[in-house]
Amino acid sequence: MATSTYLSSPVVTVNAVDLTDQCNAAAITRFLEALESTAFGSSSRVYVKGLENSTLTLSLYNSFALTETYATLNALVGTSTTVTLKPTSAATSATNPIFTLTGTYLETLPLVNGQLGALDTIDIVFTGGVFSVAIV
Amino acid sequence: MKYEIVSPRIGTPGDEYEPVEGVNVDALLAGGFIIQSPNKAPKGAKTKTDTNEE
Numbered sequence: 413m414a415t416s417t418y419l420s421s422p423v424v425t426v427n428a429v430d431l432t433d434q435c436n437a438a439a440i441t442r443f444l445e446a447l448e449s450t451a452f453g454s455s456s457r458v459y460v461k462g463l464e465n466s467t468l469t470l471s472l473y474n475s476f477a478l479t480e481t482y483a484t485l486n487a488l489v490g491t492s493t494t495v496t497l498k499p500t501s502a503a504t505s506a507t508n509p510i511f512t513l514t515g516t517y518l519e520t521l522p523l524v525n526g527q528l529g530a531l532d533t534i535d536i537v538f539t540g541g542v543f544s545v546a547i548v
Numbered sequence: 549m550k551y552e553i554v555s556p557r558i559g560t561p562g563d564e565y566e567p568v569e570g571v572n573v574d575a576l577l578a579g580g581f582i583i584q585s586p587n588k589a590p591k592g593a594k595t596k597t598d599t600n601e602e
Binding site for chain 2: 427479
């Protein structure tokens with residue numbers, strides 16, 4: 413049985429800035445558009461690979477302090493950058509690969525998500541870019 | 549253009565920052581993570597002052 417339990421160690425960088433200590437959820441998803449190629453004579457639908465449109469979704473604690481969440485993201489909204497996600501803080505290896513989206517786009521940035529008695533948290537999504545995985 | 553690391557979120561403060569492909573350097577500057585390294589002006593040639601009054 414293969415499982416992955418995340419206690420505290422995934423490593424997240426946004427535009428080369430390590431935001432691991434402000435992040436409590438991260439998900440990178442490869443998405444390759446499906447182009448239907450079903451033709452006469454087929455008895456089921458078939459598809460071929462189209463353009464890639466992978467995403468990285470992050471849940472972050474919002475902070476307006478120097479070099480924290482807001483300072484990292486404010487100048488990135490509406491632009492493309494590079495983001496990385498690694499399952500654990502251990503050295504990069506075949507069992508701990510680092511996933512990268514290069515040239516990925518940040519479309520929206522929630523500025524304040526305030527609620528009485530709760531920490532300010534924001535969810536952001538980086539879309540598109542070139543996906544790569546490294547094991548060294 | 550050379551850059552110096554200010555925030556430990558980027559690397560070791562004081563070290564030179566080498567821009568990586570795909571990283572938005574302007575955003576790092578705007579966020580205060582790095583600064584432009586001060587360019588030292590080249591020393592000018594020393595000129596002798598002629599004090600010999602004739």
